[in-house]
Amino acid sequence: MHEFTYRRATSVADAVAAFRGAEDAAYLSGGHTLLPAMKQRLAAPTDVIDLAGLDELVGIAVDADAVEVGALTPHAAVAASAEVGAAIPALAALAGKIGDPQVRNKGTIGGSIANNDPAADYPAALVGLGATVVTERRRIAADDFFTGLFETALADGEIVTSVRFPRPAKAGYAKFPNPASRYAIVGVMAAETADGVRIAVTGAGPCVFRATAMEEALGGALDADAALPALSADGLNSDIHASAEYRAHLVGVMAQRAMAAAG
Numbered sequence: 001m002h003e004f005t006y007r008r009a010t011s012v013a014d015a016v017a018a019f020r021g022a023e024d025a026a027y028l029s030g031g032h033t034l035l036p037a038m039k040q041r042l043a044a045p046t047d048v049i050d051l052a053g054l055d056e057l058v059g060i061a062v063d064a065d066a067v068e069v070g071a072l073t074p075h076a077a078v079a080a081s082a083e084v085g086a087a088i089p090a091l092a093a094l095a096g097k098i099g100d101p102q103v104r105n106k107g108t109i110g111g112s113i114a115n116n117d118p119a120a121d122y123p124a125a126l127v128g129l130g131a132t133v134v135t136e137r138r139r140i141a142a143d144d145f146f147t148g149l150f151e152t153a154l155a156d157g158e159i160v161t162s163v164r165f166p167r168p169a170k171a172g173y174a175k176f177p178n179p180a181s182r183y184a185i186v187g188v189m190a191a192e193t194a195d196g197v198r199i200a201v202t203g204a205g206p207c208v209f210r211a212t213a214m215e216e217a218l219g220g221a222l223d224a225d226a227a228l229p230a231l232s233a234d235g236l237n238s239d240i241h242a243s244a245e246y247r248a249h250l251v252g253v254m255a256q257r258a259m260a261a262a263g
Helices: 012-021 034-039 075-080 082-087 089-096 101-106 109-115 122-129 212-218 244-262
Strands: 005-008 025-028 047-050 060-062 066-070 132-135 139-141 146-148 160-166 170-177 184-193 196-202
Touching: 012 025, 012 047, 025 034, 060 082, 066 082, 066 109, 075 089, 075 101, 075 109, 082 089, 089 122, 089 170, 089 184, 089 244, 109 122, 109 160, 122 146, 122 160, 122 170, 122 184, 122 196, 170 244, 184 244, 196 212, 196 244
Parallel strands: 005 047, 025 047
Antiparallel strands: 060 066, 066 160, 132 139, 132 160, 170 184, 184 196
16 A cells, blocks of 8 residues: 555535545545455545545435435444335445445445446436436436446535435335355346436446336336346446356346336
């Protein structure tokens, strides 16, 4: 690990100021990506700005229209929240399937989506539910937030402060996990929203995406018995865990299971 300056932020404004004053800074949230990368010398920030302890970024608020999750809220808190479970059961279920207990108790929603791992679960939740990412300077629709492999619409130094999930009429999530990491080889969030049916896929491609042909085939309602069009394997991930063709097949299977979970 290279030498770096450790800074513990006292507020969002303090964190942003520290970032702007550093040569090459990085924010630290749960640390599941940044710290291993630093240990392997794949990342060498001059300054690490720790966001832990910023209570303004922790918490869950539920109202008649949406569930809003603070950026530093751990996955375990979302999974265990009775309010989330009542408002959007699929979101609580998804959070409960992330990694292992250590990951769920330390990892945060803000860190997960800012990192945008192609096999992470939360991107499917955001896109599938039509969520909005809130930062210290603006609001970004989930459809516009995830832009590519480990890439997002966040500007340099911009901090995710919360994620707002509108309540769907119903939704379900299903994934085929890697047996070791529990990352999604393929994960699908299916939801009936105010904007229509949304089918969001994670793990299959370089970035979360919507299965638009499936959405169109379903019309305006989820139907676990509906015949879904096959997904092309072109452009999908292929690795030691699954070929592109197998992932394309899994998308259809997980979509059916997600719709069944939605009820």
